[in-house]
Amino acid sequence: MLLFYPVAARDPDPSVLAEQGVSAPDDGVRLWTTLEALPEDTGPVLVVDPRRLPDRPPENGQSVHVSSVPPAAICNADPYRAPAPVTAGGGYVGCPLPDDVALLLIFRRGVWDLPKGTKDPGESVEGCARREVQEEVGIEALRLVSTLGTTQHGYPDGDRYAVKRTHWYLMRTPERAFEPDRREGIRRVARGRWSVARAHMGYDTLRRHMDRVEDTVRAALRSSISPPGSS
Structure with a gap:
């Protein structure tokens, strides 16, 4: 989650705000929860x-x-980088176990992560999520079961500050x-039980998202009785 403050006149x-x-x-200070919600014709926008x-x-x-908003909470003011939206898609590739759920994890940049990537021009978000998972773990047969909401994180990208919203399935x-x-x-692709996957997840944003969607994932996999396959 990120928040946004349009710098007022x-x-x-x-x-200086940095x-x-x-x-x-x-x-109090009013912060917006998405870039899209910001009032029109705003000037500089701080990412919080x-x-x-x-x-x-x-x-x-x-x-x-x-x-x-203390200086330590401001992400893009020193130097100022204008926030730019980036859309991505990714997957919780789940496997129901007799008494648990396992997830497919990837090991990249020294941490465990879920497969995901940035949407190509003209591509649907769902198509992006499917393609990225297939490419990153090397599979063909893949079925989307349900949507799992979004996560958002940011990072410096040249002279802009990328604000990436990832849609999860x-x-x-x-x-x-x-x-x-x-x-x-x-470097690696591996399956792990839910608790193990969460404990080893390399990003706090994803650990929090796992906590929000755990019940949904478990219920959906229990009720997903049709044979898994490509759709």
Whole structure:
């Protein structure tokens, strides 16, 4: 989750805000939960990490109010990089076990992750998720079971600050042999029980997402009685 603050005309330059933060003693600071929700014709937009806020806002609604935004919570102001949306898709490739659920994991850049990647121009989000999973774990047969919402994270990308929203899908495959896509820096593909997968997941954003969707995944896999295969 990321939050966004449109710099108002009365505010100092973003480089100053990077040093002093943002405060509004009277009614708090209003932050927006998506780039799309921002008012039109805004100027510079600060990307805010909610984990570094003094009060953790809820993860719902179009906007939230916080008491202040400390400098450490501002991600893109020093130097200022304008936020740019990036759309991606990925998969929870699940396998029901007698008393548990297993997930397919990839090992990339020194951490365990879920297969995912950026949408190509003209490609649907669902098509992107399917393609990325097939390519990254080296399979053909893949069935989408249900949607699992989105995650959002950001990172510097040249002179912009990429804000990536990944759309997640629960998937199944009958295949049991996997080939990591080494062109994408993937070194291993492995299955792990849910608790093991969560414990080894390399990104806090994904661990939190796993907590939100665990019950949904378990229920969907229990009710997914049709044979897994490509659709």
